[in-house]
Amino acid sequence: xxxxxxxxxxxxxxxxxxxxxxxxxxxxxxxxxxxxxxxxxxxxxxxxxxxxxxxxxxxxxxxxxxxxxxxxxxxxxxxxxxxxxxxxxxxxxxxxxxxxxxxxxxxxxxx
Amino acid sequence: xxxxxxxxxxxxxxxxxxxxxxxxxxxxxxxxxxxxxxxxxxxxxxxxxxxxxxxxxxxxxxxxxxxxxxxxxxxxxxxxxxxxxxxxxxxxxxxxxxxxxxxxxxxxxxxxxx
Numbered sequence: 001x002x003x004x005x006x007x008x009x010x011x012x013x014x015x016x017x018x019x020x021x022x023x024x025x026x027x028x029x030x031x032x033x034x035x036x037x038x039x040x041x042x043x044x045x046x047x048x049x050x051x052x053x054x055x056x057x058x059x060x061x062x063x064x065x066x067x068x069x070x071x072x073x074x075x076x077x078x079x080x081x082x083x084x085x086x087x088x089x090x091x092x093x094x095x096x097x098x099x100x101x102x103x104x105x106x107x108x109x110x111x
Numbered sequence: 112x113x114x115x116x117x118x119x120x121x122x123x124x125x126x127x128x129x130x131x132x133x134x135x136x137x138x139x140x141x142x143x144x145x146x147x148x149x150x151x152x153x154x155x156x157x158x159x160x161x162x163x164x165x166x167x168x169x170x171x172x173x174x175x176x177x178x179x180x181x182x183x184x185x186x187x188x189x190x191x192x193x194x195x196x197x198x199x200x201x202x203x204x205x206x207x208x209x210x211x212x213x214x215x216x217x218x219x220x221x222x223x224x225x
Contacts, residue, residue, distance in 0.1 A: 008151065041218070042219075043115070043216030043218045044201065044216045045215075049213070096159075097205045097214070098169065099156070099214065101154040102153050103151050104153055
């Protein structure tokens with residue numbers, strides 16, 4: 001089945017630092033790829049997605065590019081804010097609407 | 112819109128007790144599912160449903176039962192709680208049953224089994 005490998009962290013950055021969270025995947029075919037974010041005390045919510053190779057998903061200053069050659073979907077943000085402190089999950093579908101999630105990366109941004 | 116509503120938010124059980132985690136959505140979504148979240152393991156699928164009257168097992172179904180009598184509700188039943196079921200449980204729904212659509216999550220139920 002499909003699987004996701006994701007750096008677990010935790011990651012601690014100062015405000016305005018550059019963020020990269022690595023995600024690689026194993027999948028049959030070329031599924032859509034997703035990043036979900038979980039803010040403290042809340043459920044997960046979709047941050048961004050990409051549906052095909054070389055697509056770039058973006059939202060709230062975050063970006064991720066679907067790299068077929070390296071089977072990667074790394075999440076990046078040029079300048080993080082304290083409000084970005086959360087847990088980030090890389091995910092891909094595994095049949096219908098069922099998803100496989102990575103272990104999550106906890107990000108803490110210090111003022 | 113309320114979205115996906117889960118109750119309770121917190122629950123403590125003793126080993127062997129049973130309980131039901133409630134999940135309701137008001138978006139007329141066909142697809143609903145239950146995940147558990149454990150440290151270092153991400154989210155794992157317990158059970159899912161693609162419509163009223165249709166349910167199926169996910170990756171970790173043992174010890175859990177579900178039913179889907181209406182489009183709106185998808186309760187998760189723990190038959191005889193065990194310490195290994197201590198976890199955070201999330202209900203999710205989607206408008207699509209065929210894939211590619213985003214999941215809408217509830218805010219979770221934190222369950223401790225002593």
